Amino acid sequence: MRRRTFAAGTAALGLAGIGCDRFKRRRHYGGEILGPSLELGHKVRDVQLPQPTAFEDIDVIIVGGGIAGLSAAWRFEGQGFKKYLLLELESQVGGTSRSGGNGISAYPWGAHYVPAPNRDNRALVRILQEVGAVESFTAQGDPIFTEQSMVRAPEERIFAAGQWWEGLYLRAGMTKEDDLQYKRFFNEVDAWVTWRDPQGRRAFTIPRSKCSDAPEPQALDRQSFKQWLDKRSFSSERLLWLLDYACRDDYGTRLESTSAWAGLFYFAARKLNPGEESRPIIAWPEGNGALVNHLKTICQERIRTGIAVSQILRVSPDSIQVSGFDAKSSTALGWKAKRVIFAGPQHLAQHVIPTLWTERPEGVTAFHVAPWMVANISLRERPKEAGMPLAWDNVLRDSDGLGYVVATHQSYRDHGPTVWTYYYPFTGLDDRAERSLLQGMDWQTCANLVLDDLRKAHPDLDRYVARVDIVQWGHAMVQPRPNFLFSEALRRAKEPHQGIHFAHTDLSGLALFEEAQDHGLRAAEEILTAFGIVSPTWR
Amino acid sequence: MADGKATMGAANNGNPRNEAAVPGPLLRVPLLFLTVFVIASCGLIYELVAGTLASYLLGDSVMQFSTVIGVYLSAMGLGSYLSRHLHKGLAQRFVDLELAVALVGGFSAPILFQAFAHTHAFRPLLYGLVAAIGTLVGLEIPLLMRILKPQVAFKDLIAQVLTLDYIGALAASILFPVLLMPKLGLVRTCLAFGMLNALVGLWSTHLLKPLLGNRKMLRLRCVVVLLLLGTGLAFAKTFTLMVEEEIYADEIVYAKDTDYQRVVITHGRGSFQLFLNGGLQFSSADEYRYHEALVHPAFSLKPGAKRILVCGGGDGLAVREILKHPGVEKITLVDLDPAMTTLAAKMPLLRELNKGALLDRRVEVVNQDAMVWLNEQRHLEPYDLAFIDFPDPHTYSVGKLYTTRFYKLLRRALAPDGITAIQSTSPLMARKSFWCINATVEAAGFQTRPYNLSVPSFGVWGFVLASPAPFDMPKTTLPDLRYLTDGTLAAMFAFPRDMDRLPTDINRLDNQVLVHLYAAEWKRWS
Incomplete structure (x- = not known):
């Protein structure tokens, strides 16, 4: 009865024209694809760039200004070592951690948080302290983070069965069996949290370089996460969804294409003790762009952007010739460095270091990298909704996308315009094909994909959308597929090659901020040691 | 013709x-x-x-x-x-x-x-x-x-x-x-x-x-x-809003969905009431008790206060009480909803009740989320007194205004010996919530003196008086108030046993325990 009177009321509303808002035509929105600049990158691959005629002498060249390269520079600066230059292909540094902004808010273009580290992860604690996120330390030396640096509640919600629910694991409608399996899975995780090898190392910790390489954890890498779960009869649909989501979210892989080692790493690496809640999350409106901006201010004077490095070649035992091309002035530039840190991805290393290819041919095929699309959706207003309110992370269960993060969440703004950062990984097994698929998509196709997905949860979204800007990351995240993390190819890729040191998340097989930072510090410290500069490690 | x-x-x-x-x-x-x-x-x-x-x-x-x-x-x-x-x-x-x-x-x-x-x-x-x-x-x-x-x-x-x-x-x-x-x-x-x-x-x-x-x-x-x-x-x-009419005891005389909330005014039995998102903000019959209690104890400690901050309180009733103190030079009212402050300034019903307080030349109205506003004020001339008059913490977006982070931002805006009075829900109906707010204010580096009184249309209501510096009990108040006398002022600081302090968690931005606590406690009364 009530429903009928309501229907009559609604009809009257339409007739009266008061409700004409809902019949308004969809508004148009703007937007563009903002990068990365494939053109220059592909020139390095496909075209013979002009060769420099003069070479400037310098101690160290860092190639690549993502987190790994910036961290190496940060380490040098911390040592007072300033005879280096950082070359970045893009017009701004940061790699997949970089950020953007508009009149509404700053927002991330990729990596957007770090889990609060414990005392063991000294490098991350150090940088968080520098950006003012650490308030004090406990008696045991664990950092206490400032309230405002941690994600404010509510942290996450999930859209399922037509409505939003608190948390990422859907508890509503859960059976007893679901609950049992959920607990059983986390018991398995806790067993690995407790596990130590004969040297006392943990199976899983961050950074990966501190993890045990004993046979037991290595055995996990020889199977997919799916096989590991099947062997233990995990069948709860909502548990498997959660684990698959974790793989997609952190690695750009699926249960079938993730190493079981990586699957467990996700859950076990951040716990100090069994039974512990997983670590709180530290985030900024601009995502990890906040850390990029901090690193940038430290080494600003020695950063050169818009420079494509076309060749790195050792010409004598103490001289490496770096050939570059400045896109702005269309001039060839050259340096002669004593050492080089190659802080770019492996696929690029193969192109610009000619001797690498012959020495490590397995490197070409060993690395699989997932492409990602990231969209920033600027909203004039927030869609009206009832129930569980907008959280920081908003996930749609029935979607290939990963949902969206709200940029204004960390600046306390709960009303008015906002920016949502939407993530979509291309998880197909043939990552090359996935890459061409993504790069073949024009702006409208990308925008449609994003909005079609979000309309499932926000049917009236269109009337609020002002812009949809897109970044297509061809090589976003290295994939920890089975039999890769302990492979010879990966082990060798980390080793210096003819005075060239390597730093990149590719070398961990895990695309995490902490891994990039660890490799950057390692490479920088390898060189400092080679130069005879002795100092305690930051790692 | x-x-x-x-x-x-x-x-x-x-x-x-x-x-x-x-x-x-x-x-x-x-x-x-x-x-x-x-x-x-x-x-x-x-x-x-x-x-x-x-x-x-x-x-x-x-x-x-x-x-x-x-x-x-x-x-x-x-x-x-x-x-x-x-x-x-x-x-x-x-x-x-x-x-x-x-x-x-x-x-x-x-x-x-x-x-x-x-x-x-x-x-x-x-x-x-x-x-x-x-x-x-x-x-x-x-x-x-x-x-x-x-x-x-x-x-x-x-x-x-x-x-x-x-x-x-x-x-x-x-x-x-x-x-x-x-x-x-x-x-x-x-x-x-x-x-x-x-x-x-x-x-x-x-x-x-x-x-x-x-x-x-x-x-x-x-x-x-x-x-x-x-x-x-x-x-x-x-x-x-027939559905609403069933909730509200009296006739709805005004209802509007603003950009931020639903404002409803009902009228009946010789008084009128203001509701925000269904929550009663005041009844004209007894709001004087609430607003006198919110404002005058703090003034009692700092009778010469010049610069006053009001967060929330878009109805202008707290400002009406503040303006009874002749030494006041500047009042900044930060309220999220321009529709609310405009209504308070222009609607005759409200303007009569708040005595045109928001039109006083000493009052500056800022329509912004108080937390966003406080966060953005870096070089503020400090306030002598601050009155925090938000709706109860029934959602996360209001709950954040009761966190240690908010109170720390507030402390930054206050003079070192400044005083703040914070509306803190009912210590009887939501005892844990009340003491959670008190503990959170303490955790943010304030000394506190909680107090309570009875406001018939609300029930027993509580406030937290707080200052970054130690302070005495307030003793005297203005002579011509309707509820407060020197005697009732002192009585408000006594807590009967069934409302006395309980150990509670601290409400932080990253846990917002208060929202859950508050919902659980009030559920028993509805």
């Missing part, structure tokens, strides 16, 4: 020329007299609705009723006068007239509510509508008398029509306050009587059959008008 005179003449000498061309006992006279009764009731109802609505929305009921009645009666006179210009087809005119009264009168209340909420043309529209209804109603009786004249002796006609007219008015005047207002409310009473007018029209097509030509079209029109009003009635039930 010649025609008009002739008609007048006809009416005077009993020699009909244009009307009642079909004489004889064809009309059912007693039933037609009954319609007089009905239309008289309807007419008075519209007048009462307009008068009540105006006094609810504009305040000053003597003025509103006087002007509405004046305009209405004079418009009836105008209508009666204009009736002389109607000559042909009086029966059909009468039916049309009923439909016109039905539409204009029936929709008058919903139109006026909408106009009040969404336009600045409330007064012109009010008097325009009252005049229109009066004019139309003024036409009714003369027209009906002329229709009946050939059937009834003039002296009987006058006697019967006027008798029923006045008795109809009496019935309406009794029904309206006793039954209609409490049961139906203004909008639906108005629409229902509009339907009654339209029914009279429909019925008249039957009663006046011999005088009417094509009745089909006429009846169709009646049905359309009835349907419109009926839809309006159904619409009123959902759109003007």
Whole structure:
């Protein structure tokens, strides 16, 4: 009865024209694809760039200004070592951690948080302290983070069965069996949290370089996460969804294409003790762009952007010739460095270091990298909704996308315009094909994909959308597929090659901020040691 | 004019020329007299609705009723006068007239509510509508008398029509306050009587059959008008918030979805109430207790305070109390919703209650989320006193305003010996929530002195008095307050055993434990 009177009321509303808002035509929105600049990158691959005629002498060249390269520079600066230059292909540094902004808010273009580290992860604690996120330390030396640096509640919600629910694991409608399996899975995780090898190392910790390489954890890498779960009869649909989501979210892989080692790493690496809640999350409106901006201010004077490095070649035992091309002035530039840190991805290393290819041919095929699309959706207003309110992370269960993060969440703004950062990984097994698929998509196709997905949860979204800007990351995240993390190819890729040191998340097989930072510090410290500069490690 | 005179003449000498061309006992006279009764009731109802609505929305009921009645009666006179210009087809005119009264009168209340909420043309529209209804109603009786004249002796006609007219008015005047207002409310009473007018029209097509030509079209029109009003009635039930009306004890006189919240004002039993998203903010009957308790204890500790910050409190009632202290030089009021502060400054009902506080030149209104605002103030001249008057922490977006982070930002805006008073929900109904707020304020580096009092429309209510520096108990207060005396001031700081302190968690931005605590505690009382 009530429903009928309501229907009559609604009809009257339409007739009266008061409700004409809902019949308004969809508004148009703007937007563009903002990068990365494939053109220059592909020139390095496909075209013979002009060769420099003069070479400037310098101690160290860092190639690549993502987190790994910036961290190496940060380490040098911390040592007072300033005879280096950082070359970045893009017009701004940061790699997949970089950020953007508009009149509404700053927002991330990729990596957007770090889990609060414990005392063991000294490098991350150090940088968080520098950006003012650490308030004090406990008696045991664990950092206490400032309230405002941690994600404010509510942290996450999930859209399922037509409505939003608190948390990422859907508890509503859960059976007893679901609950049992959920607990059983986390018991398995806790067993690995407790596990130590004969040297006392943990199976899983961050950074990966501190993890045990004993046979037991290595055995996990020889199977997919799916096989590991099947062997233990995990069948709860909502548990498997959660684990698959974790793989997609952190690695750009699926249960079938993730190493079981990586699957467990996700859950076990951040716990100090069994039974512990997983670590709180530290985030900024601009995502990890906040850390990029901090690193940038430290080494600003020695950063050169818009420079494509076309060749790195050792010409004598103490001289490496770096050939570059400045896109702005269309001039060839050259340096002669004593050492080089190659802080770019492996696929690029193969192109610009000619001797690498012959020495490590397995490197070409060993690395699989997932492409990602990231969209920033600027909203004039927030869609009206009832129930569980907008959280920081908003996930749609029935979607290939990963949902969206709200940029204004960390600046306390709960009303008015906002920016949502939407993530979509291309998880197909043939990552090359996935890459061409993504790069073949024009702006409208990308925008449609994003909005079609979000309309499932926000049917009236269109009337609020002002812009949809897109970044297509061809090589976003290295994939920890089975039999890769302990492979010879990966082990060798980390080793210096003819005075060239390597730093990149590719070398961990895990695309995490902490891994990039660890490799950057390692490479920088390898060189400092080679130069005879002795100092305690930051790692 | 010649025609008009002739008609007048006809009416005077009993020699009909244009009307009642079909004489004889064809009309059912007693039933037609009954319609007089009905239309008289309807007419008075519209007048009462307009008068009540105006006094609810504009305040000053003597003025509103006087002007509405004046305009209405004079418009009836105008209508009666204009009736002389109607000559042909009086029966059909009468039916049309009923439909016109039905539409204009029936929709008058919903139109006026909408106009009040969404336009600045409330007064012109009010008097325009009252005049229109009066004019139309003024036409009714003369027209009906002329229709009946050939059937009834003039002296009987006058006697019967006027008798029923006045008795109809009496019935309406009794029904309206006793039954209609409490049961139906203004909008639906108005629409229902509009339907009654339209029914009279429909019925008249039957009663006046011999005088009417094509009745089909006429009846169709009646049905359309009835349907419109009926839809309006159904619409009123959902759109003007029947669901809400069941929640609110009194008549809703104002309801608006602003960009941030739903603002509802109800009126009844000599007082009015303001609700935000369904939560009572104050009742005009006892808000003085709440606002005196919020404001004056802090002033007691710092009687010379000059710079005052108010967060929330867009109703202007805390500012009214603050302005009682002559030393105040500057008040910054930070309230999220511009619609709320505008309403408090302009709506007569609210402006009277807050004594035009928001229009005082010392008051600066900032419409922003207080937390966003505080976070962005880096080089602020510190405030001597801060009054924190937010709604209860029933959502995360309000809950964040009760976190250590918020209180730390507040501390940054306060002078080192500044004082703040924080509304902290009920220590009786939500004991843990209250003490959680107190503990959170302490955790943010404040010394606290919690206190409580009874506000009948809320229950027992609590505040936290706090300062970054140690401070004494407040001892004296202003002399002419309604609730607070030096004695009641001291008494507020005592907590009975059932409201005494409990150990609680600290409400942090990254856990927001208070939102869950608050929801769980209040659930027991609803």
